[in-house]
Structure formats: C-alpha cells, structure tokens
Amino acid sequence: MAKYLLNGQWLTPDQLSEISGVQAHTIRDRLRRGYPVEEAIKMLPVQESIQEFSEASYYKDWVGMPMSDLYEIFYKWCISHGHTVESKQTFTRHLMSMYPMLKIVPTKRGDKYCRMIRLRG
Secondary structure, three states, X not given: OXXXXXXXXXXXXXXXXXXXXXXXXXXXXXXXXXXXXXXXXXXXXXXXHHHHHHHHOOHHHHOOXXXXXXXXXXXXXXHHHOOOOOOHHHHHHHHHHHOOOEEEEEXXXXXXXXXXXXXXX
16 A cells, blocks of 8 residues: 655555645644654544534524634534534634635624624625
C-alpha cells in the first residue's frame, strides 16, 4: 500500500483522503507539537461537529436567537455526542459559511447589546 509523507510521518491513502487543505495545515501543526498521526487526525472534527449539529437541528429555529445561546446549545450537544467543542469564533465562522442566508446583527436587549441571528434580505 502506498504511503505519503507529511512532515516526516507517513500517511496511508485512507488517512490522506480524510484531510482537506485547511485540515492538513492543522495536522502539520499538531505533528510539529509531537502528536502521532492517528491522534492528530482524530482531533479534526471541526467542521464535522458543526455539520452534524446543523443537520440535527433546523437553521430557521435559530433566527431571532442570540448567538451566545446557540453556541451554548452547540457546546452541550458536542459534549453529549462526544465531539470536540470548537471555540465560539470557529463555530460562528463555519456556521455562517454553511448558511449564507443567515447574518448576525447587533441588537439591543434591555441595557445590553447581543449578537442576534437573522435572515438576510
């Protein structure tokens, strides 16, 4: 079976097929930190956890919800499903790229502003 070298460690074609360009950069960074290849690859559910979360819920239910509340739901969902919890910034960035019909709008609630999810248009 053919293998490919990534930062001095060998990847099988199966391992390589799991890796996107962005993920390859993340893996290289983790390999430099001393993680074994298998562990570095297992730590990659960034988009997978967000993708699975979005498939398990309905995006229109998020409209009118503060982004912090949605992130809290995502956080609890990841814990209960055994996924790595992404940062709020990563979650927001990936979610907005997956759902271009959504936008985040600063909205005043009482004395404070929060970031509310709205539909574009």
